[in-house]
Amino acid sequence: MSRIATIALIVAIGVAAVAFVYFDQEPAQSSSTAPQSVTSKQQEGYTFERLDNPARTVVRNGTAVAATMTDGARTVVITGASRTFGEPKATKAEVTTDAWVRLAPQPWRQGDEQASWFQPWLTKALRDTSPDILAVAMEYIDGAAAQKNAEGVRFRGDAAFGPVAATGAGRLERSDFYDYLGVPWEFEDGTRTKPDSKHYGAVDCSGFVRLVYGYRHDFPLLGTNTPGPGLPRRAYAMAEFGPGVTPIPNTGRRSTTFETLQAGDLVFFEVEGGADELDHAGIYLGVDSDGRHRFMSSRERVNGPTLGDVGGTSLLDDGGMYSRGFRAARRI
Structure with a gap:
């Protein structure tokens, strides 16, 4: 080049x-x-x-x-x-x-x-040589430059994690890709939704995956957490019955299998504790300069997408919080 x-x-x-x-x-x-x-x-x-x-x-x-x-x-x-x-x-x-x-x-x-x-x-x-999945994911990291499309929608730039609101019964309302964009959306399964202005410019972990793969690369998306021809909303649903294949299936225990991973795989974690449910999703990047397996995800503690080590290392194999919670991977 x-x-x-x-x-x-x-x-x-x-x-x-x-x-x-x-x-x-x-x-x-x-x-x-x-x-x-x-x-x-x-x-x-x-x-x-x-x-x-x-x-x-x-x-x-x-x-x-x-x-x-x-x-x-x-x-x-x-x-x-x-x-x-x-x-x-x-x-x-x-x-x-x-x-x-x-x-x-x-x-x-x-x-x-x-x-x-x-x-x-x-x-x-x-x-x-246009931006691929990995390069597009980097367009939402802390300090990334903003850009709007012809309709005036900001489609890239520094993303927050967003406010976490309780909705009853232990459920949390978080930020999906359409909240980041600030636009209504109709999904492949017919579900329609509107953005929450409080969540503008924000994506949670699975919302970040959907923003990168779905909105930016036109991978089909679902508005629900049921099986269908696209990526479901939540991390557990993506891992359990999302599209594609599972290079690392979920056995309910920490996975120490890394040789079947390739860049762009979705990786899933159980980090909240007590729920026995996969509650975090990220995008696998590859082996870093320290010889560790590194991923990228959107997190509450660092308020947005990161491949860094603030609020927990972004590693699958160091014994840290996410490493201990690493359970599965899916190639979509």
Whole structure:
């Protein structure tokens, strides 16, 4: 990537000085190990391999991994230019990754490399340098620059967690993506809702996931916590019967399995205690500069999205509050 293109891309992402993304000049090759291949075949210069746990197709260009598609999921990890994500105000650790997380137009099925949609989509995705899932998530961190669309709706910029209001029976009313936007919304299941002005500019943990994946990347969203063709509202519902597959299923105990995770996976936690329910959701970023598995989520104590360590480390494997509560992951 040229110096001019790199600067233009950083400006397009609009990350503030308190949170940053910087790029290496050349795409990095994936060095991660993979389970044993079960099949492979050639097509137009690419090798397509079938791997297990979870079932997926890996596209190789020579020995380098170009893309990974998981059966039943729309998220695709593309190997591109190496980037470093950081939030200096909240942690000294950084995540450097060559993984770019994109959404395919439909869930992957074995053999879809032969489908008419795939080759044009892959060619475009491999060249795409627009903000992906991870870069878009960074657009809501503390201090991130605001931007409005043609309708005057602020669609990105520093997000708060929002006020937490009790609604009776132990239930809490928190902030969804439409509260952040300040617009009414009709969901895939026909549910209609209006934003609460007290929650404008705010998203809770699952609202943050829905803002990044749903509003910004057009992944279908539900207005309820029932099974359906989209992401439910609450963390427990996303984990239990959301779309996609579960590289880490919920066994009710702390998970110490990390090798099946990939960037962009949704990770779920039980952090409140006593409820025996998954009550927190985040987006997995990858291994950080300290060799730890780091995620990003919106939290009450730091008042918004963060990949930092204020109010609890954003780690799956350090023995901290979120690490102890880590239960499951889903690839949508």
